[in-house]
Amino acid sequence: PVHSLTPLGVMARKGGTPLVCLTAYTTPIARLADRDCDIVLVGDSVGMVLHGLPTTLGVTLDMMILHGKAVMRGLERALCVVDLPFGSYEESPAQAFRNASRLLAETGAAAVKLEGGVHMKETIAFLVARGIPVMGHVGLTPQAVNMLGGYKVQGRDSDAARVLDDARAVQEAGGFAVVLEKLPRSLGDSITRALTIPTIGIGAGPECDGQILVIDDMLGLFAAFKPKFVRRYANLADQAGEAIGAYAQDVRSRAFPGAEHSFGDRS
Ligand code: KIV
Numbered sequence: 001p002v003h004s005l006t007p008l009g010v011m012a013r014k015g016g017t018p019l020v021c022l023t024a025y026t027t028p029i030a031r032l033a034d035r036d037c038d039i040v041l042v043g044d045s046v047g048m049v050l051h052g053l054p055t056t057l058g059v060t061l062d063m064m065i066l067h068g069k070a071v072m073r074g075l076e077r078a079l080c081v082v083d084l085p086f087g088s089y090e091e092s093p094a095q096a097f098r099n100a101s102r103l104l105a106e107t108g109a110a111a112v113k114l115e116g117g118v119h120m121k122e123t124i125a126f127l128v129a130r131g132i133p134v135m136g137h138v139g140l141t142p143q144a145v146n147m148l149g150g151y152k153v154q155g156r157d158s159d160a161a162r163v164l165d166d167a168r169a170v171q172e173a174g175g176f177a178v179v180l181e182k183l184p185r186s187l188g189d190s191i192t193r194a195l196t197i198p199t200i201g202i203g204a205g206p207e208c209d210g211q212i213l214v215i216d217d218m219l220g221l222f223a224a225f226k227p228k229f230v231r232r233y234a235n236l237a238d239q240a241g242e243a244i245g246a247y248a249q250d251v252r253s254r255a256f257p258g259a260e261h262s263f264g265d266r267s
């Protein structure tokens, strides 16, 4: 399929109508998101929301390829970005290129995302110079949860300069956009104004150039916990639980299947 939005097209949206972004991990959800979203991210959050992992650290390149392929089957117009999982890019620019090129070649996605700013600058530049568009991700970087000591707000007080430096490094390395996760609104605003590439916020305030949410969070499907930055637009876990309960009751009482679900002797 011809994907109408490209990384260059995303860059041109700086300062304009906010970029609408969601994660997706499966074909049917990708089809739904494709109608209304500019960017669909195959996030490594897939490990937590679909596979029951405690963090994103256990997500593998093979998982990202499998879900990336599924999502690409559902997209016609949105830009697809696939996360490089923990351990697949940090070692060296060469390792990052080897794995990022596999992601793009095997899924057909147009871009990758990786976590980190200043310390990933060389790697981002290496990928970009070799034909791989890169989205950055700074602020709260969940793959570094063991260093950060939890999923805390980043960039408060004297830590603000570090996050700004990270975002700047992504831009200077040639990244086409950068995710800002869990920052004070004022810092999301000032980074957005300091950069010439679009910022995509998740818990970084309304001044960012775009917003992203994890699809299972905003649909109320992932019910284990709800970060403060999530607005639930539906409560699908509640609805699904009620549906399963009703089915169980119907089976036990033989109310299901009914005559309309049953077959006669003759064709
Ligand atoms: O993995 C993910 O879903 C992400 C977004 C929350 C930005 O990285």
Ligand code: NA
Binding pocket: 043, 044, 045, 083
């Ligand atoms: Na991610």
